[in-house]
Amino acid sequence: MSVEGVAHIFGRVLEVGDVQADADFFVLGGDSLLATRVLSAVARDYGVELTFDDFAFSPTPAALAARIASVR
Amino acid sequence: MNRVVVIGAGLAGLTAAADLRHAGVDVIVLEARDRVGGRTHGVEVAPGAWIDGGAAYLGDRHTDLAKMIADLGLKTTPTTMEGRSSFVLGPERIVREGRFPPLNAVALGELFDGLDDLVRRVRPQAPWQSDIPDDETAADWAVRTLTHPDARTFFPLFLGEMMAADPADVSVLHMAFYLSSGGGLRYLNAFEGGAQDSRVDGGAHQLCERLAAELGGDAVRLDSPVHAVEQTTGPVTVHAGGSAYACDAVVVAVPPALADEITYQPGPVARRTTGRTAPGRAVKVHLIYPEPLWREQGLSGWSVNAAGPLLSTVDDSPVGGGAGVLTGFVTGRAATRYAALTPEEQRREAIAQASAIFPGLPAPTGFHVTNWVRETYSRGCYAALFGPGDWRVLGPRLSTPDGRIHWAGAETSTEFFGLMEGAIRSGHRAAARILAHTEPSRNQQPPLSS
Structure with missing residues (x-):
């Protein structure tokens, strides 16, 4: 699963440049409203619908990519 | 410039009056109500404990408001929210951490993607020049773009909370503009770090009370609804009740629907509303308890229903x-219905709902309704709602003076439209424009009568 792909979604939604694989979305300035926009992009790009709690427990590109892989 | 009459003693009017007075201009403020403050209004819920029946919140981008608060010797207090939230969005009540509603997150993400796209496309300084068609309402837009039932459930709640609108009231362009003008989706939605970061300690109504007190004497005339403004070759004359006030310029600082009810002679002046302009639909309810009892159950008091x-x-x-104060927001379509209930029905419904949201909560010791929908001298709250086509008609002359008539008010500011910050900025702008055109007057006159 593409950690880079998820990192790219983080960067676009947060309007920041490169996002590291282990960077925490909420530390980077994300909030629940923006988290939903990551999840809609994940659904679009990977065909996986995650919940807000899934995201809250996996708030880094690496963790979220693993989460996506586990439910695919 | 010798004398200016300001119509409306809300934040916009009193800001303009204060600036003009500071520059040495003789200012009279005519206010229709028996109080100053406009859409800020204090409610005393316990001896010496005041809360906001009207505009309440501010954030760090509200720089002119922050300066005014400091200049007037007032303070702010953060809107901290600790504990779990309650949600009644379906048949069951759900209690959970954070303010995020228990709805399909992907569906909400698609809603926010759509709104974010609109906010990016709008031109906040000149919305009518945006690349957004101005022929559909936000309700039309929702039907066209929102497919998931959870997005359709949440959208009217969100729009009600953001701008006190029923989606059928506003054009999609106005929705995009309002969200952009207020600082964007996230800023407008957020408490901590956003537009609801703080309140004025002791109530926002103190701003206007202190501004009025600083003007002093009889500068502010209450119970003086203005019905006509005459621009002749000589002075401008403002008629309120049986009194006429001669002046060199006028600042009309009342909500758009009320500005349109004044007769302007010889006229015409640019209209402030069209047949599609709707009043902001907000009723604010306060339930008073001996203390914030919900905190004992680990609840923040935040709920969405x-x-x-x-x-x-x-x-x-x-x-x-x-005191423990639970503030309830009734907005959009719900406000239209609720505003029409009898006081007893309003009380019964609100209390029944509070006990459904917070089981075990006793009956409140106090109950207050601030019904902005029915306020003769506000005509709605938070702000006027522009319908399809309104921006094209009203926008280009939103803040353009008509002769010696200058326009102020929260709806004349493309920055922070409809908010306290927008009102204050509009007041500064109107005063600055008058002062920039100051000429020695040949028509210095006392009031014609009083």
């Missing part, structure tokens, strides 16, 4: 203690 009438509630308890 799809069925209403209280679409959301928030803990507005005074900082120093003395």
Whole structure:
């Protein structure tokens, strides 16, 4: 699963440049409203619908990519 | 410039009056109500404990408001929210951490993607020049773009909370503009770090009370609804009741629907509303308890309730203690219905709902309704809602003076439109424009009569 792909979604939604694989979305300035926009992009790009709690427990590109892989 | 009459003693009018007075201009403020403050209004919920029946919140981008608060010797208090939230969005009540509603997150993400796209496309300084068609309402837009039922459930709640609108009231362009003008989706939605970061300690109504007090003497005339403004070759004459006030310029600082009810002679002046312009639909309800009892159950007081009438509630308890205050927001379509109920029905529905949201909560010791929908001298709150086509008609002359008539008010500011910050900025702008055109007057006159 593409950690880079998820990192790219983080960067676009947060309007920041490169996002590291282990960077925490909420530390980077994300909030629940923006988290939903990551999840809609994940659904679009990977065909996986995650919940807000899934995201809250996996708030880094690496963790979220693993989460996506586990439910695919 | 010798004398200016300001119509309306809300934040916009009193800001303009203060600036003009500071520059040495003789200012008279005519106010229709028996109080100053406009859409800010204090409610005393316990001896010495005041809360906001009207505009309440501010954030760090509200720089002119922050300066005014400091200049007037007032303070702010953060809107801290600790504990779990309650949600009644379906058949069951759900209690959970955070403010995020228990709805399909992907569906909400698609809603916010759509809104974000609109906010990016709007031109906030000139919305009518945006690349957004101005022929559909936000309700039309929702039907066209929102597919998931959870997005359709949440959208009217969100729009009600953001701008006190029923989606059928506003054009999609106005929705995009309002969200952009207020700082964007995230900023407008957020408490901590956003537009609801703080309140004025002791109530926002103190701003206007202190501004009026600083003007002093009889500068502010209450119970003086203006019905006509005459621009002749000589002075401008403002008619309020049986009194006429001669002046060199006028600032009309009342909500658009009220500005349009004044007769302007010889006229015409640019209209402030069209047949599509709707009043902001907000009723603010305060339930008073001996203390914030929901905190004992680990609840923050924040709730979202799809069925209403209280679409959301928030803990507005005074900082120093003395009372627990649960503020309920009734907005959009729910407000139209609720505003028409009898006081007893309003009370019964609100209390029944509070006990459904917070089981075990006793009956409140106090209950206050601030019904902005029925306020003769506000005609709605938070702000006027522009319908399809309104921006094209009203926008280009929103803040353009008509002769010696200058326009102010929260709806004349493309920055922070409809908010306290927008009102204050509009007041500064109107005063600055008058002062920039100051000429020695040949028509210095006292009031014609009083």
